[in-house]
Amino acid sequence: MYGLVDCNNFFVSCERVFDPRLNGKTVVVLSNNDGCVIARSNEAKAAGIPMGCPAFKIKEHTDPDKVIQLSARHILYRDLSTRVMNILSQEVENVQQYSVDEAFFNLPHEDVETSHRAMAEVVKRVKQYVGIPVSIGFAPSRTLAKVANHIAKRDPRITDGVYWLVRPEAIDIILRRTPIEDVWGIGRRLSTSLQSRGIRTAADFVKMPPSLVRSQYSVTLERTQRELMGHDCQIANPVTIAHKTIMTSRTFGKVITSRDEIADAIVSFAERTARQLRNEGGVAGSIMTYVRGDRFREDLPFYSNSCQLQLETPSNDTMTLARQALNALNNIWRDGFTYRKAGVMALDIQPATAIQLNLFDPEDHGKLRRLMNSIDDINNMYGSRSVKLAPGIQRGEWAPTQNHFNTNSKTLHFFTGMIYTGPSPQEQPLSSE
DNA sequence: TCTGGGGTCCTAGGACCC
């Protein structure tokens, strides 16, 4: 039996914690560069604004003047997320956080009655102490727990925010009311394909012969089917031991043509990637740099490329990663093109303890590690890029733009000291120095 | 005018081997 706790309209709810005037209003939170809608209040959902909607297309769905558009503040959201997870962890064991706003966990008590009461209490406490509304669903598999969670969110009769989807007859009824495209793991492509075969609901899908699902589609989809039948298939196992890749990338605030500008951005990305590696206690075996033009500008010649280079010794040292990321950039840089996005990815990640030192590596790893630790300490204390590598010092032309921060959240300053480790409310450690 | 960022898993196909 799996429980799934999911925060309702998470980013919007976070903004509302700090500015209660947003309650009852049509609110959306925008991605980097204020580009796309990444969170919507219930009012925004009711107005028909779809997830991922480009900000300039909001007017196609509703009167944009009635929509409050806010730039994302991910540091704030992460902090509130931690608080929610902490309260949950006090009540249940084996919490497996799946994303910033949701987590799976095991049944807290032997019997359903006691478990239900305990979980309703968690919902209440999270609302009271963090200010975030959450919903909880229970079911025999993760995919069904997702379904149960949706019901807990949507059905106003579920007054305490907890819904159990356990009895086979109940599962059957619910699956008949679940459109195929709403099933976890069935996206746009698969649902279109399934619909063309007359599969409209999750119940239709469950009736397909599993062998057909596997042969016509994939083992992944067959697993989803078995999960809907109530078999636990460990689908998309959220018990991630460690990241296999770590990526930092940004779309620039405008198109860039200067190689120095891109190099500046690449160093920043390498820096952030290295810091995250160190936080996770990992080292990367290779580094990949990629650049690309603006995919929406048909008037400009488009160029996109990437280059992956091995590190002599697996490393999480900022300077080693930055150097190799720049080498990779040199291999793919072409003059005469415009660039809109770039990124740095760490691959072949392994635990730092497993690192095999290259005998011919001249660098003093102990010294390097102490230096990196000091830089991390300073940055943790004074803000994310207080100390950085020389090429990253100039404020980048490439920095993404965010023009819709909520300046009305008066309580923010009161909370700042408790919540932030850095001086700026934005998440973008890369743009907000 | 304006279109995010960061992950995972699976599969097909090529290179190579005996």
Added chain:
DNA sequence: TCTGGGGTCCTAGGACCC
């Protein structure tokens, strides 16, 4: 016209998730 039969390993790309 005919053109082995299996393996393994790696990579690129597709599909999905939040």
